[in-house]
Amino acid sequence: MIRTEQSYVRNLNILYLVFKKPLQESLLVTEEHLNLLFYNVDEIIISSTSLLNTLVEQGKNFENDQTIAGSLLSLIPFLELYRNYTLNYRKCQNLRLELLEKDKIRAWLEKQYENPQCQNLTIESYLTLPIQRIPQYFYLLDEILKCTDGEDPEYEKIEMALSMVKEISEEVSVALKEQDQLETMNKISKKFTDYQIMKIGRIYYHDGELVKICRKERKKRLFYLFSDVLLYTQNVQAIGAKLNFIQSASRFQSIFTNNQGHP
Template sequence: MDWSATGSPTPLTFSEELKLAIKERNVLTTKSKMKVLSALNDLTKASVQEKQAEFRQKVINEIYSTEMTYLHQLEVIMKFFMEPLRTKSWLPHSTFNALFGNIEILYKVNGELLKELKEGEQHVASAFSKIAPYLKLYSVYAYDYKKALEILQTMVKTNKELNQFIIMQETRPEVSASIQSLLIVPIQRIPRYRLLLQELVNYTPKDDSNYSTIKDALAKVEQTAEHINGLVTEYENAEEMLMLARRVVHCPVDIIVPGRKIIKQGCLMKVTKNGRTSNQRYLVLFNDSLMYCKGKAEGILKFSCLLPLKHCQVEPVFGAGVFKITCQGEVILLYTGDSQLGQDWIETLQAATKEYQVCRWTLRKESSKRKPIRRKDRKHTEPRALPQSPDSKVSVSCFRMFKNIL
């Protein structure tokens, strides 16, 4: 008898009990036994197929029912929030468009999807394959959603009329939901399609005539999901880069350049030239360089140095989260009171440096098929020459300082 993870016996099916009894009791000839066991195997296989078909039908029903619910939620947004607010002057035009400008388009797209789904279960996969190119419209909504919602939440706190209107609409029996919970529904829809189609693939036999179509539909929805996630990530990085650029002063280089991303940032302690004292520095690790500034986590940052990752070497020293960065004659010794945080910085810096070097090698291999890139051409695509920091050279005497720290 099988046992479950909780220690209780798992009940056997009728077919399994029969098989066990036939094997244990020698009441049939070998030929008869083989016939009976073969028949029981066929019965078990048929039972598994029936269960798969049952689960498959449940998934199809869920796709259809959740699509109906989703369209109803879009109707609620349009009827009780979008249309009334269109006639008011409470929201700036840009905020209104960011929140509601794509709702009607999404409603039409998903209305077409629902029409296809109504054709029957054989049309589920083809319905998603047809509509998949239009699902990329969700990326526009996702792009605007977060920022617009933040503006709305701020305005609700300062605009009494707007606040009262939203509360009144949210408490209506036909709504019974917050505007935030309704507006996030389109963001959740594509991941939901992905999950449901994956389940449909799992419960569809590979020899089924629709199997390849379902797999194709899943692949297209996955591509759409990745496209949306990538766009949102780019948007968030652009916002983060812009905020950083506004904080940094006396910077002789361009912080915002195409393809640059922030990987990690925060405050660390930098050992001075004589090794007797240390000063707080704010480090920003990009995917192509490392910038360190004078300043704190909040407020203005005074630019000190920009180190290109292609020339950087990161080495832990002493242990306990202390590490050294060497780059084109620059030697920087850094540490933090939190050893785990220091170790995180070491690992992240090493990983970023390695990844950048691998990417450069790959690009150089690809570009070798075209015109070779000369040194004078590359200088415009790399971080500019490093300004020499007055405390850039770390002397051997710095080791004395860490005898007292560690």
């Protein structure tokens, strides 16, 4: 627990020191956009650092009556920070896309990525850290509750904390799914030179290799289905491949949907 919390706090500080603070000083974004992008990050760093310090102190004195459960219970006042961060993260998805499409910001980020502290991770990877941490807290509290006697005075508090974390975890799962889609689209966009994949409101559904029946032979094609367009390319391996076909996806979506009507 202490090791994972140390790693979490260390990476949160990288988010602040390598991205938030320098971006603020660069004046490339407005203060309003900066606060939306890094919503509650400062407060989350403070709460997580406090939790880490408590865990370290308790780790020095195992005969103390306090337990790891007591430490995690100190999270309760801060859980609302995580809820608000997650909701804001989802709400600002379009803003992140808009900013990342700007040449000056993309160039600035590429320079920041050269910092060894980044560990070859993107700003998006660091922004999702608080979202990814909630399921881990849920697992820990769930395990602690199973090992706690129902008569223990801390049992009800642990149960309450678990209930709150579970509720936030459900919101987090939606946010993570949306982030996975965004990362997939970003990877796909790097394969093409002649079409803008990253577009506000566009949703990635599915991709796969199909065989196109031509006059002389059958040829492999790689297809990408989005909410508004169906794309395919001849060269399925090369970076910088060009698209051969673009058409509205509305007439094709029924092919890729299941019996509930979802892609």
